[in-house]
Amino acid sequence: MNVLLRNVTIIDDSSPYHLKKKDILIENGIIQTIGEHLSKDDIQIIQADQAFVSTGWIDIFTHFSDPGLEHRETLESGAEAAFAGGFTKVFTIANTHPVVDNKAQVAYIKEKSKSLPVQIFPIGAITKNAEGSNLSEMYDMYNAGAIAFSDGLHPIQSPGLFLKALQYVKAFDGVLIQQPFDTTVGTYGLINEGIISTQLGLPGLPAIAEELIIMRDIELLRYTESRLHITGISSAKSVELIARAKTEGLQITCSVTPYHLLFTDEDLQSYDTNLKLNPPLRTKSDREALRKGILEGIIDAIATHHFPQHNDDKDKEFEYAKNGMIGLQTAYPVVLESIPGLSAEQTADLFSFNASKIFQLNRSKIAEGAEADLTVFNPAGNTIFTKEKNKSKSNNSPLFGKPLKGEIIATISKNKIFINK
Structure with missing residues (x-):
């Protein structure tokens, strides 16, 4: 080339x-x-x-559905989408079939991705089968090439188990990634709880379901002195909680999706199932807080949360449609559309440099x-x-x-x- x-x-x-x-x-x-x-x-x-031109961009939370869900995405098709979106490195979540919870699954992804145009870094599951019951073989996965650890779409609900995981990864200076929501709050919620959910007659998922987990995990982080990355934050209070934890000196970082910077729950009045997400789209005031968090440097990175779904799982009644949208190829224009004043330096920080620091990647150079x-x-x-x-x-x-x-x-x-x- x-x-x-x-x-x-x-x-x-x-x-x-x-x-x-x-x-x-x-x-x-x-x-x-x-x-x-x-x-x-x-x-x-x-x-x-x-x-x-900056060093290649990094997406730290995406679903390539391989192995087991290849009708939605494969490592090959996901890599092509990432490459077209400006990404040269991608972290894939563990919620595949089987779950990436052992060194053999990590090795499978690493080996299969060698010929692809982007580097793929598997995120290993924190618990066996991502079921939130027993810790997985994180040390073995780390040695096999897992970049970080997360149960992905099924965040750890047990505080005791999450505390043990935070302590466990300290042995190799590892990072846990948590997508925060308490599954016992707003269990059947479909969109953000508020005026729009009431008008549409849809069950609401309140922001406190997210904020409770963040508050809990900050306390556990303070106790363990470990390292934690919160991804997919969506509310003003989430930004505030993380800002305070950073001021305290805790080793906490966070990321936001592009679509939470662009859309709000008001856009759901069309019942577009492509906007059915978890975390759900929040209010305009929440969106403004996220944008401000980007500009003030509280939010460290953009994470696309690229979650492919087959047409059969989206072309149905809103109640029954699955969560998620694809987002790798639109990440940069969506962020810039949301924050037109974003500088090129801030863009490079959000999409590349900060992720390299957080996950201790060897940063490439323009030399x-x-x-x-x-x-x-x-x-x-x-x-x-x-x-x-x-x-x-x-x-x-x-x-x-x-x-x-x-x-x-x-x-x-x-x-x-x-x-x-």
Whole structure:
């Protein structure tokens, strides 16, 4: 793969070229030269006058459904969607069939993904079969390549068990990821509890179901002095709780989905099942708190929560439809549409740099001689996501045909390139 990025602004605070417009010559997947007015015969040129380039983006919470649920997604189709969305690294949750709860399952994903354009990092289950009863073989999974540990779609309900897990991962400085909701509160809730749920006659899922778990887990984190990442926060109080815990010095970080920055429960008046999510879409005031949390640096990362669902599980009455939407290819434009003032540096922090720090990944660099692991993005561009452009096996998105701000120009990783055309 040989390509010349021309007149692109580099975003890499570890590089002497940070915030400078340069040409970048890449040959056989390696950055050969960074300079000005570069030229090369018989090479693909990407003219990127308004674009920025950062080290490759990382999605820390996504569902590739493989093994066992390949009718929704495969590692191959998920990787293609991620690559088209600007991601070069993806963390996959453990809620497959069978669950990723042992080193053999971790090894399966690592081996099967070697030839794919993105690096796939399995998240190992905290408990056996993600059932919340007994701890899994986390140390063995860590040695096999698990990046972090989470029961994913089934967050740990037992405080005693979660405390043991927090203590367990301290042996290797591991990180637990929790998607917070108390399953005993609003058990049958379908959307956010509030005015809209009352108007639509749908059972509500109150924000306190999320906030109780966050409060509990902060207390357990304080006690264990371990490391915790909360993903998918959706309420103003959740942002406030995590901000206070950070001020205290606890090792806590958090992420938000792109769609919680864009939509609110008012958008559910159309009964679009693609907007049926867990955590559910909250109020406008909650959405504003999330946006503010991004700009103030309280929220560390974007996590797409890309959850493919087969048409049969979405094309039905709202009550019976499954939760989730796809989101890898629309993550950047949705975030930029939600927060138009987001700078290129803040974008790189949210999509790449912060995740590298949190999960202790070897951060790639934009330097001569380095492997090209890059995302080229243009905040001045526009994106219209269509079913024809969709790389996922599933189509559960409310965004088809809607114009959005921002555009992924190209993604480069593992001597492969995606160019948005």
